[in-house]
Amino acid sequence: MTTVCSTAVCGTGGWNGPLPGDPDNNSILTATAEFGGVQLSWTLPSTNAHAVAYTNIYRSIGDDFATAIPFTAVSGTGYFDFQAAKVIRQYFYWIQHVSVNGTVLDPIGPASA
Secondary structure, eight states: OOOEEOSSOEESSOOOSOOTTOOOOOOOEEEEEETTEEEEEEOOOSSSGGGEEEEEEEEESSSOGGGOEEEEEESSSEEEEGGGGGSOSOOEEEEEEEETTOOBOOOEEEEEO
16 A cells, blocks of 8 residues: 655545645625626635635536536635626526635535526
8 A cells, every 4th residue: 555645635545625724615605696797705614714715716607516617716705707797697606615725625506696
């Protein structure tokens, strides 16, 4: 048995779950249609919110995450999608927090507007 070590995983198993100090995934995502685009807002996780390095935003025209494409990465608790105003249609959004340890949490969503 070989031992594999990296910054995210070390040992003989394939553990790639949360590391000590990672945030939980307890966030709420909302999307609101506004003049000029869509306002996305979310809460930070309730445990170790300070450990969120950034948040990935995904967007799709369908409500299946498998069809979502990476849209942007931001810090904070919101983003205004100006591009949504270019085409009048419903968009579905997901967020995915990334911890300071590099752990990518499960997607949250969808929220649509």
